Amino acid sequence: MSLRILIVDDSRTARGLIKRCLGMMELGEPEFIEAENGQDALDKLEEKGAVDLILTDLNMPIMDGCVLLRWIKTSPKLKTIPTMVISSEGDSARRTELLELGAFEVMAKPVSPMTMEEALGPMIETKGWHA
Amino acid sequence: MNRLQEIMTEQLAQTLEGLSFADVTRAEHGSEELGSARRVRIVSGEPTPLTITLYLPKNLLRRLAAAAMGIEEAELDDESIDDYLCELLNTLAGRYLTALYPGRTYKLGLPQLQPPAQPAADAWHYQADQFPLAVTVVLPEGTTIEE
Numbered sequence: 001m002s003l004r005i006l007i008v009d010d011s012r013t014a015r016g017l018i019k020r021c022l023g024m025m026e027l028g029e030p031e032f033i034e035a036e037n038g039q040d041a042l043d044k045l046e047e048k049g050a051v052d053l054i055l056t057d058l059n060m061p062i063m064d065g066c067v068l069l070r071w072i073k074t075s076p077k078l079k080t081i082p083t084m085v086i087s088s089e090g091d092s093a094r095r096t097e098l099l100e101l102g103a104f105e106v107m108a109k110p111v112s113p114m115t116m117e118e119a120l121g122p123m124i125e126t127k128g129w130h131a
Numbered sequence: 132m133n134r135l136q137e138i139m140t141e142q143l144a145q146t147l148e149g150l151s152f153a154d155v156t157r158a159e160h161g162s163e164e165l166g167s168a169r170r171v172r173i174v175s176g177e178p179t180p181l182t183i184t185l186y187l188p189k190n191l192l193r194r195l196a197a198a199a200m201g202i203e204e205a206e207l208d209d210e211s212i213d214d215y216l217c218e219l220l221n222t223l224a225g226r227y228l229t230a231l232y233p234g235r236t237y238k239l240g241l242p243q244l245q246p247p248a249q250p251a252a253d254a255w256h257y258q259a260d261q262f263p264l265a266v267t268v269v270l271p272e273g274t275t276i277e278e
Binding site for chain 2: 014061
């Protein structure tokens with residue numbers, strides 16, 4: 001069964017870059033589900049069911065990534081889904097806050113195949129997601 | 132070059148290299164071409180009110196967006212080009228504020244596309260892959276960046 005990955009970013013460019021980087025990793029042929037903001041992500045999770053991994057931006061309209069993370073990590077149904085934040089907002093105070101909220105990693109934009117591998121590598125090993 | 136420009140020069144070079152594999156160098160003068168360039172603005176409210184505006188000609192944007200997405204320039208429509216421009220400024224602004232206020236929290240708005248306009252006289256000018264681009268960082272009058 002293929003890996004299901006939810007990518008949350010209001011920028012089509014950013015979602016495309018993330019998919020491109022993930023496509024270069026040995027993850028088989030993941031199923032990508034895309035959402036444009038936190039509310040859209042929660043709607044997609046409701047509609048399409050659980051995913052294996054969530055990658056979310058922070059700075060988005062309607063519902064930002066921080067509020068989305070709070071929703072996910074307080075929901076009995078969703079809280080076990082590994083969630084990584086990918087954002088240009090890289091200040092250390094914000095990073096600490098996001099890790100305390102339950103993100104397993106906070107990755108700086110712009111993403112590249114190398115930084116994606118560094119950030120996701122340990123989770124892929126732990127979960128045995130290599131194709 | 133003042134500290135604000137020094138940080139912008141470094142972050143712009145790193146952002147464009149990371150996103151689109153482009154080389155950025157400083158330019159002494161602006162280009163008339165920028166008067167009709169695509170323009171996008173982002174506002175930060177805290178800790179210091181600040182507006183960053185980016186000016187890029189469409190031919191440069193098309194080249195950068197195609198490089199970022201790994202597709203041919205002809206495959207890009209106007210919406211994709213504008214989306215790339217907004218993402219570029221969003222990434223640049225986040226990196227710029229992180230470098231400007233190390234260890235501190237800041238608030239960043241969403242990128243807003245603006246009608247074309249000639250960059251202000253105090254704009255900082257650059258070249259990326261031989262095309263001109265410009266950036267302005269504007270603080271309210273009398274405001275200074277807290278160290």
